[in-house]
Amino acid sequence: MPDHGGLVVHVTGARPNFPKAAPVIDGLRAGPLEQVLVHTGQHYDDRLSRVFFDELGLPDPDLNLGVGSGSHAVQTAAVMVGLEQVFLKRRPDLVVVYGDVNSTVAAALVAAKLRIPVAHVEAGLRSFDPTMPEEVNRRLTDQLCDLLFVTSPEGIGHLAREGVPAERIHFVGNPMIDTLLAHLDAFDPARAWAGLDLGPAPADYLVATLHRPANVDDPASVRRLVSVLHKASERLPLLIPLHPRGRAALAAAGLADRAGGVIVTDPLPYTTFLGLVRGAAAVITDSGGVQEETTVLGVPCLTMRPNTERPATITHGTNRLVGVDEVLPALDEVLSRPVSVRPAPLTARPPLWDGAAGPRIAAIIDAWLAAR
Ligand code: UD1
Numbered sequence: 468m469p470d471h472g473g474l475v476v477h478v479t480g481a482r483p484n485f486p487k488a489a490p491v492i493d494g495l496r497a498g499p500l501e502q503v504l505v506h507t508g509q510h511y512d513d514r515l516s517r518v519f520f521d522e523l524g525l526p527d528p529d530l531n532l533g534v535g536s537g538s539h540a541v542q543t544a545a546v547m548v549g550l551e552q553v554f555l556k557r558r559p560d561l562v563v564v565y566g567d568v569n570s571t572v573a574a575a576l577v578a579a580k581l582r583i584p585v586a587h588v589e590a591g592l593r594s595f596d597p598t599m600p601e602e603v604n605r606r607l608t609d610q611l612c613d614l615l616f617v618t619s620p621e622g623i624g625h626l627a628r629e630g631v632p633a634e635r636i637h638f639v640g641n642p643m644i645d646t647l648l649a650h651l652d653a654f655d656p657a658r659a660w661a662g663l664d665l666g667p668a669p670a671d672y673l674v675a676t677l678h679r680p681a682n683v684d685d686p687a688s689v690r691r692l693v694s695v696l697h698k699a700s701e702r703l704p705l706l707i708p709l710h711p712r713g714r715a716a717l718a719a720a721g722l723a724d725r726a727g728g729v730i731v732t733d734p735l736p737y738t739t740f741l742g743l744v745r746g747a748a749a750v751i752t753d754s755g756g757v758q759e760e761t762t763v764l765g766v767p768c769l770t771m772r773p774n775t776e777r778p779a780t781i782t783h784g785t786n787r788l789v790g791v792d793e794v795l796p797a798l799d800e801v802l803s804r805p806v807s808v809r810p811a812p813l814t815a816r817p818p819l820w821d822g823a824a825g826p827r828i829a830a831i832i833d834a835w836l837a838a839r
Contacts, residue, residue: 473560473836474501476552480534480570483643483756485519486737487565487588490645490825499525500560505553507546507570512711513693514734521691522737523646539569539600546573549660554581560836561586564608567755571618572608579611584619586832588642590615591622592755592776598681601755614835616828617761618642619779624824638713638826644763648822652662654764656746662739665730669837672704673798674744675751682753687790689720692771695794696751697721700728702747702802707708707736749801751794758786761787763816767801769794779817 475495479488488504495502506528510516520527532549534542534608536645546569555561560577563586564571569589579584590609594602607613610628617623618641626636660668675696683689685724699705706730714731724731735743736748741760744750749767750757758780768786780786789797819827 472501473558474503474776475563475749476503476505476554476557476559476838477563478505478507478570478574478611479528479565480507480546481566481568482510482515482519482734483735483754484568484570484734485523485525485567486643486756488563488642489523489525490642491746491828494825494827497830499828500833500836501558503557505529505550505575505838506531507549508535509542509546509568509570511535512734513826514736514752515711517735522650522696523800526794527621529757534570543569543573545575546570550565550574550577551581554583559583560839561832563588563612563832564612564817565589566570567592567604567608569600569604571603574612574631575608586614586828588610588616588725589618591617591626592619593622593625594776597776600680605776609753614831616642616824616831618820618824619777621778637831638819639831640821640824641759641761641817644787644816644820645743645822645825646761647763649743650738654742654745659735659739659742659746662744663732668746669704670745671748672706672749673699673702673749673751675699675707676710676711676757677707677717677751677753677771679753679772680712682736683716686716686720689713691791693717693720693722693839695791696729697727698795699751699798702728702798704730706743707731707734707749708740708743710734722741738818749798751798759820761785763820765814767804769797769801783815783817 477488508531533589534545561584564574565588575585587608596602615636617638623636707732744763747766750761751769753771758770758777762780762783762785
């Protein structure tokens with residue numbers, strides 16, 4: 468590594484950021500750069516934040532801005548006001564932002580206005596769905612960045628069409644998959660189930676996660692969703708680790724914590740959750756990350772969304788988009804497949820989802836800063 472020094476500030480804020488940041492921070496450790504980790508506090512429940520730092524070996528944040536929840540404007544503005552002070556004081560040589568949450572776009576905007584270079588890890592994803600707040604965050608963040616780290620080749624085309632110069636774009640693979648592969652041995656379905664204190668593990672079960680506004684904010688769609696979840700749980704026991712967002716709406720629509728085959732839990736730690744996903748007959752989700760994790764684990768995934776910014780999960784054969792009325796037929800089709808035709812875990816992964824994205828990103832950051 469060149470001996471040049473410099474300060475890199477990583478900005479994280481919400482649960483999906485942490486498994487993406489860990490391999491990048493780790494990759495930069497061996498080099499000459501000083502690193503500072505800022506947690507915006509967008510997620511503050513221990514189960515959405517603290518547990519990831521403990522499990523993923525992330526350093527404790529050097530700073531937590533404690534912005535908490537609020538409307539998009541309130542939350543984004545609070546992150547911006549907090550970060551402006553941090554950036555003015557520390558004058559980073561590079562700010563690194565992750566994914567597509569409100570903290571991501573807020574950090575990129577503050578840094579760009581202060582003329583501080585910004586790198587975006589997981590650039591170039593597009594759902595082309597302007598109703599998703601994350602799509603707005605992705606597009607704006609990518610316009611503001613000097614280094615764009617792309618997880619999947621189609622991201623290069625998306626960025627090029629939006630006028631991003633080619634020399635800024637680097638196809639490096641998927642750092643979230645680095646984290647998954649590094650913890651694979653810890654994903655033990657039996658141990659994960661035993662840790663839930665729910666009695667003996669069933670031979671087969673389903674996992675569901677739901678938190679997107681489009682699914683959990685409108686009372687009429689929540690009622691239809693709850694009815695589908697109850698019917699799915701008549702096929703196999705259905706474990707639902709529930710994000711705080713939507714828990715009240717789902718409960719109000721009749722989703723009891725324990726009823727028939729439904730088992731609702733709090734959000735679970737990383738290895739427990741992926742241990743359970745690894746052993747599931749199928750997963751029903753509206754998460755972005757879970758679509759990718761099931762792809763690598765070879766678990767059939769039904770994504771309750773009209774679109775995805777992660778098309779490789781579909782072409783790979785594990786993921787399928789479903790409307791609420793399509794969940795049960797799709798589930799019956801998946802459960803009727805002989806196990807042997809299900810995608811084998813860990814074979815034929817999407818290109819560069821190989822566990823080495825973090826070191827690739829670190830090498831590019833290091834060389835880029837050395838050349839400045
Ligand atoms: C955020 C991201 C979303 C990501 C999700 C993963 C944005 C726009 N959305 O959504 O892309 O998929 O994280 O978890 O950034 N809450 C708590 N405790 C917490 C955090 C939130 O109870 O620690 C509740 C609050 O009621 C809050 C609501 O969840 O108002 C939404 O939180 P917020 O951070 O705004 O968005 P998420 O739905 O978590």
